[in-house]
Amino acid sequence: MRRGCEEASDGCHGKFRGFGYRMTLARQSILDVLSRTSKHLSAEEIYHEVYKTHPTSGLATVYRTVELLVQIGLVNKFDFGDNRARYELEIGSEHKAHHHHLVCMNCRRVIDYTDFIEEEVELLSKTEKGLSKKYNFQIKKHIIQFYGLCDKCQ
Amino acid sequence: MRRGCEEASDGCHGKFRGFGYRMTLARQSILDVLSRTSKHLSAEEIYHEVYKTHPTSGLATVYRTVELLVQIGLVNKFDFGDNRARYELEIGSEHKAHHHHLVCMNCRRVIDYTDFIEEEVELLSKTEKGLSKKYNFQIKKHIIQFYGLCDKCQ
DNA sequence: TTAGTAGTGATAATCATTATCAATAAGGAG
């Protein structure tokens, strides 16, 4: 059974309403696209995917929606160095668990890894505590990325 | 005594020549700016700084040089979510030691921290080894950033 | 039904970055 935001009746809809936003067809289809893929899509790629089932949606709406989703915390925005923002569902989709990224500096391929995540997150949370106190900084998210060369590009 | 790339006679010059590049006044003044600051400057900010001592240098040259420096590995390029790339010297300047970043999601202020770096780097290098083997991925760099709210923005 | 307002599509505007190209200057050979 697929999990994600396909059925707008679940958590996503509620989250939208909670923030005073409406759940619309456009937003739903964007969430669908994001929950169906395991890739890190750019706004334009999302637009093209959405087009297949909802061809009246415009690119501007994709930008607006995706930015909204980032604000709400349902979506994460990344920069992998290819001059465009890339988006992925925070969690909850069938494809995604908490992970970090390996980015190939040559072909720009991005690999999600979950190995060592436990230890990483454990250390991070310790670090977060220390930093929060020292800098009085309230930490919400972290990003860990490794840059290098993938097997094909070495 | 200042250390950095101010005197083009040192390592930077050599590194340039080694890659077949020339050390020019423009490049030198850009390195000077980067080695003198503790901030994370954008290309335009670098341009304005360079202007003070070398007003004939253009913005395009800053972009070109800074990109070159990133290729050579003398400079790191970051995205802190404010829609422009930011640059800082890898190491070797008086101001910089290996550090990670705290980024305020509200005011976009960036704090460098060196606390816990030892443990972080230690874990990272362990993780790197594992990932390298599993994905046959040759890791060159890592980025760790925490996002949240700084003291003033909470 | 209706008023009020959030959301949308189309498209123009913005702005960081890149490409172009003629002019200039670095560095080696003589």
Place this chain on the structure above:
DNA sequence: CTCCTTATTGATAATGATTATCACTACTAA
């Protein structure tokens, strides 16, 4: 030191991702 080759540069046009605008549509609550 001078000349030659070619990397580098400045000015500026072009590109391309993202954002703003605006008239129109569609919810929602009363």
